[in-house]
Amino acid sequence: MLIKAGLLIDGTGSAPRQGCYLSLENGKIAAVGREGDFAGLEAEQALDYSAYTILPGLIDVHVHLFLEGISDPKARAGRWQETKEMTLLRAANNAAVTLKNGVTTVRDLAGPGGMSLALKQAVEKKVLTGPRIMTCNRAISITGGHFHYAGGREADGPDEIVKAVREQVKAGAAWIKIMLTGSVNFETGNAGPMEFSFREIQAAVTEAERFNRPVSAHANGVQAVRQALTAGVQSIEHGALLDEAAVDFLRSSPAYWAPTLTPFLQMLHQGHFSPQTQTGLEQVYAHHCAMVRRGIAAGAKIIAGTDAGAPGVQHGEVWRELGLFVELGMSPVQAIASATGLAAKAIGVTDTGVVTAGKNADLLVIDGNPLGDIQSLRHIVQVYKKGVGII
Incomplete structure (x- = not known):
């Protein structure tokens, strides 16, 4: 699965990124990159969350x-x-x-x-x-x-x-x-x-x-x-x-x-x-x-x-x-x-908590920008646990 993020907050404390793509495979984050970085995956087929913020679960x-x-x-x-x-x-x-x-x-x-x-x-x-x-x-x-x-x-x-x-x-x-x-x-x-x-x-x-x-x-x-x-x-x-x-x-x-x-x-x-x-x-x-x-x-x-x-x-x-x-x-x-x-x-968990290759695809998609309003975390669009959508 390929996901397009509007704003990506990766959970490391680093600055957010815009317009990123995430590829998911077997419940894991396979890669994080830009359009065209994913061999065999077409950007137009990506699940479009470009209007939303993605961060770790x-x-x-x-x-x-x-x-x-x-x-x-x-x-x-x-x-x-x-x-x-x-x-x-x-x-x-x-x-x-x-x-x-x-x-x-x-x-x-x-x-x-x-x-x-x-x-x-x-x-x-x-x-x-x-x-x-x-x-x-x-x-x-x-x-x-x-x-x-x-x-x-x-x-x-x-x-x-x-x-x-x-x-x-x-x-x-x-x-x-x-x-x-x-x-x-x-x-x-x-x-x-x-x-x-x-x-x-x-x-x-x-x-x-x-x-x-x-x-x-x-x-x-x-x-x-x-x-x-x-x-x-x-x-x-x-x-x-x-x-x-x-x-x-x-x-x-x-x-x-x-x-x-x-x-x-x-x-x-x-x-x-x-x-x-x-x-x-x-x-x-x-x-x-x-x-x-x-x-x-x-x-x-x-x-x-x-x-x-x-x-x-x-x-x-x-x-x-x-x-x-x-x-x-x-x-x-x-x-x-x-x-x-x-x-x-x-x-003491090493396989979740940040959005980077190799980690579990535990993701939260929200409507809003928590960097401007932290309470926008309440506005949930989708939750993924190991790549499976919950809502």
């Missing part, structure tokens, strides 16, 4: 497919009471919605009962329609720690941590996820105590490294992020309570940062909080934005994760996170790279 580095972005507390509580069968069916629908919204790869950072692995296998076997799924399987927390209630693997002490890591590897996890703090308490302005000791974090990282598995850390506070980075964690999730020194430390490390701004902004609009909580949320969000702005200016490796499934955060809405990145100082090209080429590097 988007990558969301932080989702929970088993959850839905329900804001109402009562309705959300009801979801937790549903059977695992119903939850799995909802997760399958969330996966399909994700792909239709132009997100062709996700990193699912914890679900109950092997659910995310079942979805991954079902998509790979074409039983279900959905994005490519990388997953940690079950998140590892201390006994009674954050997310234990959502099917997390509770473990205490280095020896139990080692066993928990091995269990995830055995199950098929591509990543290991550890929970180092709780969520942010907006009334107190903190995320509770460190939930793992430094020795426990080291045990998780060391054991994961033995099996060539990177480690992602849910960490909101300064101490948790510093200890995670010192231990060698490859990905920091949230980091909502960092200070300037912690942001600079993160910038100087090899780790990536998924600040997941979208849930905080969405919660601001929900109206389900007391005045005290609402004020605290506003303060936390303003601080978080300021630290992300600092990270962007300093060149921290910031990547797009929506925390899809969190209150108010629907699946496939990466455009929201990218819009916030642009507001905080990223160029639109950089923001797109944070959900394509840079995101691919961050989560």
